[in-house]
Amino acid sequence: MTNNTNNLANPLIDTATHWKNWSGLQQSNPAQFVTPTDTIQLSQIIRESKKCRVVGAGHSFSPLVCTDGTLISLDSLTGLVSHDEKLNQSTIQAGTRLKNLGAVLDPINQALQNQGDIDEQSLAGAISTGTHGTGKDLNCLSGFVEGFQLMTANGETLDCSRTQNNTIFEAGRVSLGSLGVLTQITMQNIPRYRLKEEIKLTPLQDILSHMDQWKTENRHIECMVFVHANDAILKSLNPTTEDIQTLPAPWPSDDALLTMCSEVAKNTPLLNPYVQKLLGVFVKPTTRVDWSSVIFPSVRETRFNEMEYQIPAERGLECLAEVVATLKIHKAPVFFPLEYRYVKADDIWLSPFYQQDCASISVHQYHKQDCHEIFKIVEPIFWKYGGRPHWGKMHTLSATELKKLYPRWEDFMKIRQELDPTNKWINPHLESLFLG
Ligand SMILES: Cc1cc2nc3c(=O)[nH]c(=O)nc-3n(C[C@H](O)[C@H](O)[C@H](O)COP(=O)(O)OP(=O)(O)OC[C@H]3O[C@@H](n4cnc5c(N)ncnc54)[C@H](O)[C@@H]3O)c2cc1C
Numbered sequence: 001m002t003n004n005t006n007n008l009a010n011p012l013i014d015t016a017t018h019w020k021n022w023s024g025l026q027q028s029n030p031a032q033f034v035t036p037t038d039t040i041q042l043s044q045i046i047r048e049s050k051k052c053r054v055v056g057a058g059h060s061f062s063p064l065v066c067t068d069g070t071l072i073s074l075d076s077l078t079g080l081v082s083h084d085e086k087l088n089q090s091t092i093q094a095g096t097r098l099k100n101l102g103a104v105l106d107p108i109n110q111a112l113q114n115q116g117d118i119d120e121q122s123l124a125g126a127i128s129t130g131t132h133g134t135g136k137d138l139n140c141l142s143g144f145v146e147g148f149q150l151m152t153a154n155g156e157t158l159d160c161s162r163t164q165n166n167t168i169f170e171a172g173r174v175s176l177g178s179l180g181v182l183t184q185i186t187m188q189n190i191p192r193y194r195l196k197e198e199i200k201l202t203p204l205q206d207i208l209s210h211m212d213q214w215k216t217e218n219r220h221i222e223c224m225v226f227v228h229a230n231d232a233i234l235k236s237l238n239p240t241t242e243d244i245q246t247l248p249a250p251w252p253s254d255d256a257l258l259t260m261c262s263e264v265a266k267n268t269p270l271l272n273p274y275v276q277k278l279l280g281v282f283v284k285p286t287t288r289v290d291w292s293s294v295i296f297p298s299v300r301e302t303r304f305n306e307m308e309y310q311i312p313a314e315r316g317l318e319c320l321a322e323v324v325a326t327l328k329i330h331k332a333p334v335f336f337p338l339e340y341r342y343v344k345a346d347d348i349w350l351s352p353f354y355q356q357d358c359a360s361i362s363v364h365q366y367h368k369q370d371c372h373e374i375f376k377i378v379e380p381i382f383w384k385y386g387g388r389p390h391w392g393k394m395h396t397l398s399a400t401e402l403k404k405l406y407p408r409w410e411d412f413m414k415i416r417q418e419l420d421p422t423n424k425w426i427n428p429h430l431e432s433l434f435l436g
Pocket of ligand 1: 022053054055056057058059060061064065074094095115116117118120121122123124125126127128129130131132133175176177178180181182183300390391392393
């Protein structure tokens with residue numbers, strides 16, 4: 001086992017026992033930070049700790065990972081365990097980062113069915129919060145889980161699938177690290193595929209009028225709406241057999257441009273609408289073709305904090321229009337665009353997409369600006385439309401409100417209580433979500 005108390009190799013550990021998330025907003029001082037190298041060590045750590053949390057890549061915006069107990073990283077438990085060629089399934093060590101999955105899956109001609117904006121997350125971390133991409137016929141990543149191995153609070157391992165420990169399987173595919181540590185995950189993949197990406201600037205009015213049609217014509221579609229410019233960047237991805245077609249790296253890079261504009265908008269709020277409108281000059285229509293694992297992720301170096309809610313799909317555009325109009329009325333100091341995507345319904349008890357096709361709306365704020373100011377403006381709109389929050393992003397709901405949104409809430413809580421009678425996995429944030 002690596003005890004990282006004196007090891008600063010992990011970028012999220014910035015002093016001996018100080019942890020912070022990607023945006024820097026969530027911080028805590030774990031008593032110890034450990035990176036077990038096998039499941040025997042993991043079991044020993046869990047048995048010896050009164051309080052534990054497990055961290056993936058620390059890319060959640062909500063304080064899911066914060067603990068003053070033991071913080072466990074599975075960074076040493078990575079790679080392919082086994083695969084089934086006929087079924088296109090692969091069993092992967094839970095600490096594997098999505099960005100390393102290409103190297104694992106390419107040689108066996110498999111690929112994830114969908115991915116989100118970035119690929120820095122660990123597989124287990126992404127699964128545990130219902131991380132998703134876009135596509136009206138595509139689930140969040142947890143919806144592609146066929147089975148997993150879970151190490152529980154007493155250090156024992158359970159195999160869970162539709163046919164083994166079925167109720168734990170139903171509960172555990174989105175469980176915020178509250179049932180134990182996922183050590184291996186079996187994914188339903190598809191054969192490796194190429195995607196054609198098309199990006200163009202589109203008037204917001206066209207998005208509001210046509211997006212519901214476009215979502216049926218594209219495997220993946222999403223838009224990034226600039227609130228003060230009435231424009232959006234529209235991005236579609238569709239399977240293709242065309243040859244790989246790459247683009248020269250733009251100068252300045254999208255990310256450098258985003259940082260620059262965010263700084264200008266922060267320092268001189270009056271310029272924000274003009275800077276947003278000017279962006280049209282930089283966003284040229286582009287097309288490229290590459291393997292799915294290359295096309296899906298974008299570089300996100302400009303730090304931000306984020307709130308995201310999943311809205312019933314049929315009311316998504318109405319909600320988007322209201323969020324944009326409200327932010328405008330408040331002259332909200334936000335440069336970052338809103339993101340609008342689609343996700344298919346699933347049957348996972350704590351999935352925000354439980355029995356509900358959804359439109360996903362995200363609001364981002366530059367990390368050097370107060371995010372609460374704009375989140376306070378938009379969150380009541382999301383509630384009005386019956387939205388469920390992304391577990392890994394910021395929201396203010398607690399148990400009283402959450403249980404009304406999830407028909408299988410009590411079933412989940414029963415399993416959680418059985419698997420963790422001493423609340424070993426519960427930190428203050430989970431206490432307010434589950435017990436508050
Ligand atoms: C720049 C950026 C872009 C993003 N883009 C998207 C996007 O496109 N779509 C989307 O849906 N989300 C997105 N997110 C959110 C992100 O995908 C989720 O918050 C995800 O859970 C983070 O994964 P992680 O590995 O960093 O997990 P962490 O944030 O470290 O942990 C998340 C949860 O998983 C639990 N966990 C981690 N490992 C295990 C394990 N082995 N066993 C059990 N529980 C475990 C943790 O305890 C915690 O509760 C983005 C976040 C950032 C910062």
